[in-house]
Amino acid sequence: MHADEEHEWSVRPGAAPGGRPADRRPRVIVVGGGVAGLATGCYAQMNGMRSRIFEKHVLPGGCCTAWGRDGYVFDYCIEWLIGTAPGNEAHRIWRELGALDGKSITHFDMFNRVTDESGRSVMFYNDPGRLEAHLLGISPADAPLIRSFCRDLRRFTDIELYPFLTAPALRSAGERLRMLRTVLPAFRLFWRTAATPMHAFADRFEDPLLRRAFRNVFFQDPEGFPLLPYLFNMAAAHRRNAGFPQGGSLGLARSIEERYTALGGTVSYRSRVARVLVERDRAVGIELGNGRRYYADHVVAACDGHTTVRTLLGGRYTGPRVDRLYGELLTERGALFPAVVSVFAGVRGDLGPDRAHSTTYLLSPEDAAHLPGALQRSLVVQLRSHYSDGFAPPGRSVIHCTYFSDFGFWKELRTRDRKAYWALKRRLAAFVRDFLERHRPGIAGRIELLDVASPATTKRYTGNHDGSILAWKAFSEADDVAAALVGKDRMRLPGLAGFSLAGQWVGLGGLIRAASTGRFAVQYLCDEWGLPFTARESLAREPWRPARLGPLPRLDRRDTRLGQEVPEA
Template sequence: MTRDNSAGGKPSVIIIGGGIAGLAAGCYAQMSGMDTRILEKHVLPGGCCTAWSREGYIFDYCIEWLIGTAPGNEANQVWRELGALDGKAITNFEMFNRVVDENEREVTFYNDPDRLQQHLLEISPADAQLIKSFCRDLRRFLRLDLFPFLKPPPLKTLPEKLDVLRKVLPAFFLFWRTSATQMDDFTAKFRDPLLRRALPNVFFQDHECFPLLPYLYNMACAYHGNAGFPQGGSLGLARSVESRYTELGGEISYRARVERVLVEDDRAVGVELKNGDRLYADHVISACDGNTTIYRFLDGKYTSPAIDELYTEMLGKPGVVYPSMVSAFVGVDGDLSPEAPHSTTYLLSEQDSAVLPCVLQDSLVVQLRSRYWPGCAPPGKSLFHCTYFSEFGYWRELRTRNRREYWSEKRKVAEFVRAFLEKRYPGVGGRIEVVDVATPTTNHRYTGNHNGSILGWMGFTEADDLATALVEKQRMRLPGLAGFSMAGQWVSGGGLIKAAASGRFVTQYLCEELGIPFQAWESTGGQAWRPDMLGHLPQLDVRPMQLTEEA
C-alpha cells in the first residue's frame, strides 16, 4: 500500500502480525468492506499456533484443546466465520488429563462428572465431601451456555445486555463462588496428598493463580465435545484461517518485519519495515507483542498511567504473565498400546527435577500427539510431545553467552525425556527416530512474544483485570493516537478463541469509528482436510538433536 493507493475508495488497513488475532482481524475487515494487508515476520501464519517438521514428523506446538469445536455456541460461530474448522474431523477424549505422582499413584480427570466422582471416591473416600462438591458444580456448568465471543460489551445494545443478564443471573452465585475460590485453597483441604497435588494440573500444568471456575468451565466444554482437537492441529487451524483471509481478498506478506509505526499529527498512517520500505494505510492494527508495540513501534509516546503500569510494572511481577515453556518432541518407530493415555502430567521426584534443566513446577507433561491427530506422524509411527514450564532468562543467558553450552542443555532435555519415556514405555527408547527440543528463546525468536510467554497475561490476575478495563475504556486503542488499534493475547488475554474474538472485536470498533456496517458470514468451504494443506514446513534448527548411546 502506498499513499496514493486508496483501493477504490475502500478504507485501507495494515495489520502487524499474522497470528490468529491478526488473521481474524483481516478476515472480518475484508468481510466488512476494507482493504487489508497483514505483515508477518515469520514464514508461516499462526504465531504460537504453529508447527514445524523433521523426518516426516509434524511437531504441533500449540493446541491442547480448542474451545468451540461443537456447534451451537458463539465460539463455534467465530471459527465457522473464519473457516478454521472447514472439512476437519474433531478428536474428543473422555478425560481431560491424567496425573501420576512419584510413587506411581495416579488419578484420571474424566469429563463425565458421575464417572469422575466415582473414580475420585475410590482414591480417597475420606475426601467425599470435597469430591462431591466439585462434581456437583461440574454438573451445574454442564447446563450453562455462555460464550461471549461475538460482540464486545461496550457495543452491545440494551436488549443484548438484558439477554446476557437473563443467562447470567440464574448462575450468578455459582460464578461468584467458583471465581472467588482459588484452586490452591480448595485443594489444601484434601486429605489425600495425590488429589491435593493433582487437581491444579487438570490443565496439564499448574496455572497457580486460577480459581475453580475455569477448570469447571473447560471440563464442561470437553464433556459436550466443545473442547476437542481439530484435524491438522495448530498450523492446520492457522492455514485454514489464512486461506479464508486470502479468499476474501486479503494480502499477507511473510518475512516482513515492522520496525516502527509511522505517525503524523498524532495519527497512525502506516509502518516502516526493517528493510526501509514504508507502507501506508488509513488504519493500523497491531496484533503482536504489546510491550514491543507501545514502547518500540511507537516510542512510548501514547500511553497512560494504567497502560504504563500494565506493560512495564506488571511484566516484571511474578504470577501475572504465563511462563515460557520447553518442548521436546519425540518421534518413535511403531504404534503404542491403545490403552496408552493421550495426556499425562508426571509429578517429578527431587532427583528427576535436579536433572531436568530449569524445570519450574517439578512436573513433566507427556502427550501422545499422534493420538490427537494421526497425520502428525508417518504411518506406523508415534509422536510424543513433552513439555514443562521454564525460565526464559535462564535460556536466553545461555544462548547469548555460550551457544555450545546452550546446545548441551538442550541435549540434556532430550536425554532426560528419552530415559523417562523408556521407563514408562519399555522398549520405546531404542525405537526413537528423532528428538527436537524448543526452548523459550525459540518461541521468542519466531514470535517476538515477551520473554517467550505462551499466552500473555494470566487470567484472573490483577493484570488481566487491568487489561479488560483498558479494552472497555479505550476500545482497543491507545490514548491520543488516531487510526491505530491493538488486538491479540496482550489485549484480550490468552487462548485461541480469545485471540480470534479480539480480531472480531477490533474490527467492530473500527466499523463503528468509520460509520460502516460490520459484516460477517460463515465460510462455505467444505473440502476435506488433507495434510498437504499445511504447506511447506520449516525446520526451526538445522542441527538435529544427537543423543548419547547410554541415554
Template sequence: MRASPRQQWTARDRAPGARPRVIVVGAGIGGLSTGCYAQMSGMESRVFEKHVLPGGCCTAWSRDGYVFDYCIEWLIGTAPGNDAHRVWRELGALDGKTIRNFDVFNTVVAEDGRSVSFYNDPDRLERHLLDLAPADARLIRSFCRDLRRFADVDLFPFLKPTPLLSLREKARTVRTVVPLLNLLRRTAGTPMAAFAERFQDPLLRRALPFIFFQDHEGFPLLPYLFNMAGAHRLNAGFPQGGSLGLARSVEERYTSLGGRIDYRARVERILVEGDRAVGVELRGGERHYADHVVAACDGATTLDRLLGGRHSSPRADQLFQSMLRTSHLVYPGVVSVFVGLRGDVPADTPHSTTHLLSDADSARLPGVLQKSLVVQLRSRFSDGLAPPGRSVIHCTYFSDYASWKALRAGDRRAYWALKRQTADFVREFLDRRHPGLAGRVDVIDVATPVTTERYTGNLHGSILAWKSFTDADDPLQALIDKDRMRLPGLAGLSLVGQWFTGGGLIRVASGGRFAVQYLCQELGLPFRAWESTGRDAWHPGKLGRLPQLDQSMR
C-alpha cells in the first residue's frame, strides 16, 4: 500500500521502492532551485518557508497599488547562448517574459552637477569619457579596450561544480581560459580604487567605483568589465515581473514538477541522529523526515539555531566564527526608500543615477556609509509596478546595521522617527532635482537593514553575504569544491544559499544545481535537467497577493 502524503513525510524511514525524500529549508531562489533539480532528478522534495512568499531577498511588497520591487537591478543570463541563461530556462525563471535592457549601466552625478554616463557600448563610452576628460585619454582607452575584450568572456561554472567536471570538460575550460589568462590576471589584480586614483579628472576619479550604483569596496576591474560587457550583449537585463516575478516563476516551475511548498512553516531545528541529519522540526513540534536535508537559509541561522551550534567544520568556522566579525568581508545592508508618485519625471532622466552627496546632505541621511544615494526610476524597468499614470522611484544607500538595530531594540519611537527623517530627506532631495515633485508624492516606504533581517532572516540585513575578491573567496570555494557543500562529519545535510555559494542570484540558483548533482552522485541517481516549456505570457496578476510591509515587519 502506498503511503499517504502525510505518512510519506512523518514516517521515520522511507517506504520500500519510494523515491528519495529531500527536505529544503527556505524558499529563496537557492531553495527553489534545489527543489526543481531534485524533482527533475527523480527525488521527492518538500520546501518549508517561514514567510508567505517565495524568493527570500528576491521579493516585492505593495502599498496603495504600487509594487515596490526590492532586489534585481540587473540579472546575468537574460540573453540566450550561455550557461547562466540555461540555468534560468531550466528553472522557468524567464518563461513568457520580456527583458528590459538599458544603454547606460549607471550615471554618476557629482555635487556640482557634473555627470558621467557609463554606457555599455565601449565605443560610445570611450567617446563620452574622452569628451569629459581628454587629459585621461590613455587610461580611458585602456579601460574601453579591456571592455571590448570581455565581450565574449563566459567563464563562470554555472552548470557543474569543478570536482564533477569530466576530463574533456576540464580540457575545454583550459582551452577557453588560456588565451584570456593575461587579461583575467591583470584585471583581477587591479583594484578599481587604485585604477580610479590614476585619473586626473576629479569626477572620473570619484565616479568609476560607483559604476555598480554603490562603491563595492575592494572590487578589482574584472567584475565591472564583465558585467558591463554582459549588459552590452543584452545578457544583464531586467526581466518582466522583477524580483518577485522571478521567484514566482521558479515557484511555478517547482510545483509543476510535483514539488510541495509549505508557507508559514518555520523550521526550528534540523533533526540529527548520530552523525546524520534525518529531518526537521517545525515550530509547534511537528516533525518531518527525509533522506536528505538542504539548508537554504541564512548561514548563521543554520549553524547556530537549526543545528544548535553542535555541528560545523574548519571552513565553516573560518567563515562564520572568524571572518564574519571582519566588516570589510561582508556586504553591508541597505536602506531602501520607495516613492510612489503621481505622474513621472522628465523622459530624459537616466533610469539609474548615483548622486555623490555633499557633506551637508550626508550628515542629514541616517546611517549613510558612502556619502552617496542611488535613484532608480523603477517603473521604467518593468510594467505593472505602478498604477496607470503613476510611477515608482527607488532610492538606496549602503547603511550601518548596528545603529538601526540598537535604535529599534531600545527606542521604537525614535527608530520610526529616524525612518521619517530618511523619507523627508529623500522627498526634499528629489524635489531639488525635479521641482514640484514633492507635491505629487502618494506614498513613501522606508525599509532599513533591520527590515531586511526581520523579513528574510539574513544576518544583519546583508544583501549579498560575503564580498567577492576578498579573503572569504578561498574558504567559500573550498566549501563548494572540497567539502561538496556539506559539513564533514555530518551526513545527510547540504548547504545552499548566498552564505554558502556566494551572493548574486545566478550563483545562488546554480548552487542548488550543484547540491543536487553532488546528491545524485551519492545516491547513484542520474542527474537530469531540461528547460521549461512554459510559454504563457507574463502579466502582473502572476505576482499573486502581495503583503504590505506594516510596522510589525519593520
C-alpha cells in the first residue's frame, strides 16, 4: 500500500447524517482474515466499497490454514467442502470468491471407516446401495434399521437445499417460495431426522460395532447431533458436492485472498486489532496493538465472538441475545465444538493403496490413556497425501491424526509448566508413531518427523475461544440464538451503529456458512445505504500450483526429527 493510501485510512472519512458515505466510495474495515473476513472483503469490493482486512497472523484463512516443515504441508482444516459440484448456491458462492479457480476436486467413495479394537471395520460408503449391502453383511439382524437409514439417505440425494445466497431478512417472496417448494415435499423427512438423535438411533442396533460406529461417521462423535446432518452430508458426498479441493485448506484461503486483492482489496498481516473505536455509539474505526488507528464508514468483526464483544468493544453493547450467546452458552456443555489435538507424521515413501482415506480407530482403555486430555476413546487417522498433491516432498507422504481434547487441560499445563507441556507432546508423538506401526507394520522406520498442535496452539494462532475450530454446534440452543442474530438483528449489536458481525461465531461452523456470512454482512450494508447488491463469478482459470501456497510458517524452531521430538511451543 502506498504512503498516501495508508494516510487516507488514518483520517476520519466525512459522512452524511446516519453514517452514510457522502459522494465517495464507502470505506469498510474487516477484523480477521479468515474465510468469513476474506468473503466480506470480496463482496465489499464487488459492490463499489473500499475495504481493508486486518489479520493478526501471517497467513489468510484463520482456522482454514496449514503450516510447514521441511517441505511438508500440514493441512489442518478441510475434511470435506460443501459446494464442490456445480448447480447449487454453495458452489456459486465459491465461484464468486474464486475459491475453486483452476482446481481439481478429489472425491472419495466412502465418508469414513470405523475400526474397533479387534480389527472389525465398518465402511460408510456414500452410495446408499453399496452401504446397505455392506451393513447387511455385517449384521443381518439389524436389517430393518439398516434399510431405514439407507432409504433416508436415498431421499436426501434428491434434495438440494443450500440457502446461502441471500441474508434471511432480505429474502424475497419468490426466494421463500422456492425454499418452501424444496422443504415441504420432504417436510416429514426433515422433521423426523432432525428430531432423532444419532445416539438414540445407534443404540437400537443389535451389533455392538454398529452401535459405536454410527456415532463416528463424522470421524469423531460430535455428540448431540441428530440424524439429519449425517444423511445430508453423506448424500452431498454421493452427489460429489462434498469433495476436497486441490490445495486444501490454505489453498482455499489463498485463492480467496487472490480474488480479494484482484478486486482491489488490501490485507494487512501481523496487525492485531486491540479495540474498535466508537464515537457517539457508532463504530468509526479500529486501533491496533501498536497504537495505530484506522478509520472507516463501517467495521465488520469476522473474528472470535467473545473477544469482539468483551474485548474489542469492552462489553458495552450487549443484550439478552448477545449475553446468552457470548456469555452463558460458552460455558455450557455441548454448545461448542470441542478443540482438537493434531499429530502430523511425515513419512518416507508412499502410503500404498488403502480403501479408506480416513479411519476412526476405537481405542481400548489402555490406548486411550495415552491421549492427553482426550474427551473420547478414539483416534482419527487420515492419509492426507491421498487428498491432494503438494502436501509432501517428492517420494514422501503425510498422515494426520486427531482427537477431541479438553482445552483447559492443555492451557493449564502450558501456563504452569512449559517443559512438562513439551514433554507431554513428545510422549504423545511417540505413542502415535507406535500406534501407526501396529496398524501399518514397517511405517515407524519411515517416519522422519512428527509435529504436534494442541488446543492451546489453536487459541494462540487464531484467537478462537477455547481453541474450538468450528465454534457453535448446529442443532443446539446456540444455533437458535445465532439464527436470530443473523436474521432478526441483521448481524448487528444492540445500540451500536456502523458495526457488523460475521463468521462462524455468528453464522455457526462450516466453511460455506462462514463465507455466506460475509455475503450477508455486505447485503445488509448495501440495504442500509440504499445500494443495489451485486456479485459476479471469478473468471480466473489458471491451473492451481502448490507453489501458490507461498512460504509456510513453522510452529516452532525446535528439531522434531526422530529421537529429538520437541513439538511446537
